[in-house]
Amino acid sequence: xxxxxxxxxxxxxxxxxxxxxxxxxxxxxxxxxxxxxxxxxxxxxxxxxxxxxxxxxxxxxxxxxxxxxxxxxxxxxxxxxxxxxxxxxxxxxxxxxxxxxxxxxxxxxxxxxxxxxxxxxxxxxxxxxxxxxxxxxxxxxxxxxx
Numbered sequence: 001x002x003x004x005x006x007x008x009x010x011x012x013x014x015x016x017x018x019x020x021x022x023x024x025x026x027x028x029x030x031x032x033x034x035x036x037x038x039x040x041x042x043x044x045x046x047x048x049x050x051x052x053x054x055x056x057x058x059x060x061x062x063x064x065x066x067x068x069x070x071x072x073x074x075x076x077x078x079x080x081x082x083x084x085x086x087x088x089x090x091x092x093x094x095x096x097x098x099x100x101x102x103x104x105x106x107x108x109x110x111x112x113x114x115x116x117x118x119x120x121x122x123x124x125x126x127x128x129x130x131x132x133x134x135x136x137x138x139x140x141x142x143x144x145x146x
Contacts, residue, residue, distance in 0.1 A: 023125035050099030
């Protein structure tokens with residue numbers, strides 16, 4: 001398949017669209033490590049990323065955590081079930097939206113039913129207007145913007 005490039009001349013009177021991208025950090029964790037520990041051993045300061053997973057058979061709003069294109073966990077639902085779903089909608093709606101993740105500790109089991117969890121910080125970035133909407137969401141009190 002050949003790529004076709006189109007050229008457009010912008011007149012002095014036309015506005016050039018400017019996209020302002022901003023970011024925020026959220027303290028969180030990666031759930032399900034016990035399932036993926038045979039393919040991934042997290043290390044402190046390691047960088048992975050979040051990607052929506054709309055075809056997930058268990059949760060259609062899942063946000064997979066990936067390393068080298070392989071799933072190594074998922075973002076948690078949160079106590080009210082809205083955390084991962086809110087991040088999912090943000091990433092789907094914002095073409096500039098990204099979820100970079102930094103591991104901040106070793107995997108632990110807190111006995112809360114989420115299995116082995118890896119503490120992390122989510123570095124969320126996207127269009128300023130979309131980030132403002134994201135910050136207004138009451139995802140859950142357990143995950144806070146830094």
